[in-house]
Amino acid sequence: MNATRRQLAILRSLRTRKGRGESGLFLVEGVRLCSELIPAKARVEIVLVAEGRDPSGALGKQAAQLASAGAEVLQAPLRDFERISDTVNSQGILAAAQWDDLAPEALRFTEQATVLALDGVSDPGNVGTVIRTAAWFGVSAVLLGEGCADLLNPKTVRATMGGIFQLPICRDVELKDESGRLKRLGFRVSAATMDGSPDWSGWAKNPRSALILGSEARGVSEELRRLADRRITIPRRGAGESLNVAVSAGILLSAL
Amino acid sequence: MNATRRQLAILRSLRTRKGRGESGLFLVEGVRLCSELIPAKARVEIVLVAEGRDPSGALGKQAAQLASAGAEVLQAPLRDFERISDTVNSQGILAAAQWDDLAPEALRFTEQATVLALDGVSDPGNVGTVIRTAAWFGVSAVLLGEGCADLLNPKTVRATMGGIFQLPICRDVELKDESGRLKRLGFRVSAATMDGSPDWSGWAKNPRSALILGSEARGVSEELRRLADRRITIPRRGAGESLNVAVSAGILLSAL
Numbered sequence: 001m002n003a004t005r006r007q008l009a010i011l012r013s014l015r016t017r018k019g020r021g022e023s024g025l026f027l028v029e030g031v032r033l034c035s036e037l038i039p040a041k042a043r044v045e046i047v048l049v050a051e052g053r054d055p056s057g058a059l060g061k062q063a064a065q066l067a068s069a070g071a072e073v074l075q076a077p078l079r080d081f082e083r084i085s086d087t088v089n090s091q092g093i094l095a096a097a098q099w100d101d102l103a104p105e106a107l108r109f110t111e112q113a114t115v116l117a118l119d120g121v122s123d124p125g126n127v128g129t130v131i132r133t134a135a136w137f138g139v140s141a142v143l144l145g146e147g148c149a150d151l152l153n154p155k156t157v158r159a160t161m162g163g164i165f166q167l168p169i170c171r172d173v174e175l176k177d178e179s180g181r182l183k184r185l186g187f188r189v190s191a192a193t194m195d196g197s198p199d200w201s202g203w204a205k206n207p208r209s210a211l212i213l214g215s216e217a218r219g220v221s222e223e224l225r226r227l228a229d230r231r232i233t234i235p236r237r238g239a240g241e242s243l244n245v246a247v248s249a250g251i252l253l254s255a256l
Numbered sequence: 257m258n259a260t261r262r263q264l265a266i267l268r269s270l271r272t273r274k275g276r277g278e279s280g281l282f283l284v285e286g287v288r289l290c291s292e293l294i295p296a297k298a299r300v301e302i303v304l305v306a307e308g309r310d311p312s313g314a315l316g317k318q319a320a321q322l323a324s325a326g327a328e329v330l331q332a333p334l335r336d337f338e339r340i341s342d343t344v345n346s347q348g349i350l351a352a353a354q355w356d357d358l359a360p361e362a363l364r365f366t367e368q369a370t371v372l373a374l375d376g377v378s379d380p381g382n383v384g385t386v387i388r389t390a391a392w393f394g395v396s397a398v399l400l401g402e403g404c405a406d407l408l409n410p411k412t413v414r415a416t417m418g419g420i421f422q423l424p425i426c427r428d429v430e431l432k433d434e435s436g437r438l439k440r441l442g443f444r445v446s447a448a449t450m451d452g453s454p455d456w457s458g459w460a461k462n463p464r465s466a467l468i469l470g471s472e473a474r475g476v477s478e479e480l481r482r483l484a485d486r487r488i489t490i491p492r493r494g495a496g497e498s499l500n501v502a503v504s505a506g507i508l509l510s511a512l
Contacts, residue, residue, distance in 0.1 A: 134496075136490075167495070
């Protein structure tokens with residue numbers, strides 16, 4: 001069925017935080033990310049396919065799968081599709097899925113658990129790549145604190161490469177309160193800083209470990225640094241001045 | 257002095273590979289990156305400052321330093337400046353510097369040396385972030401092989417965060433020939449693949465080690481995989497499907 005003007009307007013509004021907040025929906029773009037929706041049991045409201053972009057019928061097949069899981073399948077001229085899509089070379093399929101917010105208190109941790117918290121990481125690509133990395137390493141949960149890019153920004157979603165569906169993620173977390181709570185649950189909290197211990201290889205040797213990473217510009221906030229049990233630093237061996245936050249996450253998580 | 261139309265056109269041409277090829281110049285944008293030009297002894301031809309963007313005089317001071325190192329300092333209306341700048345919120349200063357290509361044969365290695373080679377990494381941000389990471393870890397040289405994003409693309413330059421000036425980088429390297437040459441120089445060549453040894457912690461235990469990383473889509477080419485002394489893999493512990501190439505570089509280089 002052809003999408004109505006109104007439906008297209010709703011989908012387009014999902015590019016903005018305001019639009020996502022009003023509808024509770026977010027955009028999932030492309031074949032690969034859409035293929036994660038069914039295993040993740042996401043509630044998909046709308047699937048939009050671009051007209052003339054499906055010569056092989058593969059998109060139609062994917063859309064039909066999502067329809068059988070309850071989604072309404074719509075089509076639109078390529079021009080309208082592209083006004084919604086955030087990608088430059090879109091594959092001609094996108095979905096609007098419901099995001100169910102998860103409170104940190106609802107997380108259930110096993111005996112061995114690793115939590116990754118981001119403080120003020122404002123770049124959507126960086127937040128997404130950290131989540132992708134956390135999914136690779138099987139982190140128990142990711143907590144997004146104040147000043148972080150919106151998880152549901154299409155750029156963040158895309159950079160997760162499916163990671164958004166592969167591990168629990170909490171948004172708008174008050175990290176100050178949450179690190180206290182994690183400590184009471186037996187977590188040892190480490191903050192990655194520029195002045196920490198260069199011997200970080202054992203940061204996760206506690207059965208339950210939490211790691212806080214800060215923004216590239218300002219690092220972990222002073223208050224969170226003070227609350228942490230320890231500060232750790234990736235030793236610099238060259239002339240470089242900094243590491244990307246997702247690269248730092250990968251290096252530290254590889255020591256799990 | 258005000259930039260002429262012709263000068264502005266040359267600067268604007270540096271956004272394209274063709275323009276950079278014709279003039280041998282590349283764009284260096286922003287206060288931080290421009291501050292690397294003098295210690296790096298880069299030959300800077302032109303510094304362009306946006307009119308009205310220097311209330312504190314800091315840009316003028318930086319431009320004067322570059323002038324004393326031989327650069328011609330020009331100014332232009334903000335609108336013209338922004339047509340050249342690749343950044344969204346530019347700081348109002350950019351430079352056109354000469355890039356001196358470095359052949360791999362000209363590299364001189366010490367007893368202990370680590371070389372990082374990229375095969376087909378086409379995203380400028382990824383190439384830049386790999387170089388930033390290599391600079392942090394003090395890698396001896398970075399080799400960019402076939403299919404890599406242009407090192408001198410403004411997006412690559414920016415993502416290096418100064419790393420482009422902090423270690424030797426060779427462009428357009430025929431990696432097949434070069435891995436043979438490195439082997440003859442005593443390098444042990446490792447390729448990061450999805451099917452390699454999960455015990456990669458000792459990949460750099462040879463005094464001279466080279467590491468080849470491939471594109472996220474296709475990995476290291478079959479031919480280079482065969483030429484490598486060994487294949488290594490970062491073990492996956494979660495549901496995630498892949499790692500970003502710069503994150504992989506960071507994880508493997510942290511084991512240096």
